[in-house]
Amino acid sequence: MFPVASIRNLYGLSVEELSEALSPLEPRPFTARQIAAHLYARRLLDFDRMTDLPAKLRAELARSFTIQLPSPAETLVSRDGTTRYVLSLPSAGSVEAVFIPSGKRATLCISSQSGCALGCTFCMTGTLGLLRHLSSGEIAGQVALLMDLHRLRPNCFNIVFMGMGEPLHNYQALKAALRLLCDRRTGFGISPGHITVSTAGLAPAIEKLAAEEIVPRLAVSLNATTDEARSRIMPINKSYPILSLMEACGKFLREAGQRLTLEYVMLSGVNDSREDLPRLARLASSLPARVNLIPFNATPELPFQPSPMEQVRRFRDGLLKRGVRASIRASRGPDIRAACGQLSFGAPGDGAAGTGRGESAAGKNRRASDPPEAAMERAAAGELVAR
Numbered sequence: 001m002f003p004v005a006s007i008r009n010l011y012g013l014s015v016e017e018l019s020e021a022l023s024p025l026e027p028r029p030f031t032a033r034q035i036a037a038h039l040y041a042r043r044l045l046d047f048d049r050m051t052d053l054p055a056k057l058r059a060e061l062a063r064s065f066t067i068q069l070p071s072p073a074e075t076l077v078s079r080d081g082t083t084r085y086v087l088s089l090p091s092a093g094s095v096e097a098v099f100i101p102s103g104k105r106a107t108l109c110i111s112s113q114s115g116c117a118l119g120c121t122f123c124m125t126g127t128l129g130l131l132r133h134l135s136s137g138e139i140a141g142q143v144a145l146l147m148d149l150h151r152l153r154p155n156c157f158n159i160v161f162m163g164m165g166e167p168l169h170n171y172q173a174l175k176a177a178l179r180l181l182c183d184r185r186t187g188f189g190i191s192p193g194h195i196t197v198s199t200a201g202l203a204p205a206i207e208k209l210a211a212e213e214i215v216p217r218l219a220v221s222l223n224a225t226t227d228e229a230r231s232r233i234m235p236i237n238k239s240y241p242i243l244s245l246m247e248a249c250g251k252f253l254r255e256a257g258q259r260l261t262l263e264y265v266m267l268s269g270v271n272d273s274r275e276d277l278p279r280l281a282r283l284a285s286s287l288p289a290r291v292n293l294i295p296f297n298a299t300p301e302l303p304f305q306p307s308p309m310e311q312v313r314r315f316r317d318g319l320l321k322r323g324v325r326a327s328i329r330a331s332r333g334p335d336i337r338a339a340c341g342q343l344s345f346g347a348p349g350d351g352a353a354g355t356g357r358g359e360s361a362a363g364k365n366r367r368a369s370d371p372p373e374a375a376m377e378r379a380a381a382g383e384l385v386a387r
């Protein structure tokens, strides 16, 4: 028997990677496909239950490999039914995922990184800095776990990559996870049209994504209508200003034929002026793209206030009047810090980022070399490119 630390975790490996990992035990390539289908399509996480494999092989697999997914360390349930999970990751560290019930179709808010390097100043995740990238198995494993906990069938829910992290900054793992999630034969069988990847605007990676075999929907966090204002709240804008971002979005729409939405978090006195409205309408019309207006979830640690709801509605109506499809996103789970921009391992009512129950999770994993200030500088210097 190997010591546990040396046993390789098979969860997250593609068919090709499984085939390579299994080759000393089982040279037939078909077996890798069988195991992939068990892991991802049927979500069987125990070799003993893979009964179409010979008993001897199952015993050898159990001795040589493990199947490990993120597991809930803490569960917080909101008044509105939204559930935030703090998850322990198989290879150390933590991340958060959110289950959002909504009529017949729930939404799973999934993380691509623990923390985030981009340091958007209105986002609590950004205050953590980048703790680490997640692997494809840790990304797809969040979906498998939430499906299991909430008894969900594929394509009866939506997935949004709007949890912790900038998905396009962890490009290869995201791409591999999308393959696991979307493959109809050996994967989860989820349609790319039910998956939305949200990005702060890594323009080259948006263009790269447009050319992939599996292209999800895209949500682009715009959040300002001038470079000056956007660079103040989103340091990544210094590397990829609005014009280059709009060009990448246009290319995505032309080449991918997939839906693209502009997200606009409304911050009082920052991006909600009378002049912002026509500029936002022009940017959206130029693509064209739908605009999702997001009321800011005020947090004591961040120096912003939400725009009054009256102003948010004025923006929506003004956009509609100018022929731009626009809607206001309902805030879900703000009482448990599960709402947009609030994920930071904090307990409800925390007064500071990463304090209280969450500090052990965040603090233990924080890379001293990657405080938010350093990440912001690297983002501004254009150092953050898709992996």
Ligand code: SF4
Pocket (backbone or CB within 6 Å): 116, 117, 118, 119, 120, 123, 124, 125, 126, 127, 163, 164, 165, 166, 199, 200, 221, 341
């Ligand atoms: S808004 Fe997104 S990209 Fe910006 S810091 Fe938060 S998680 Fe990162």
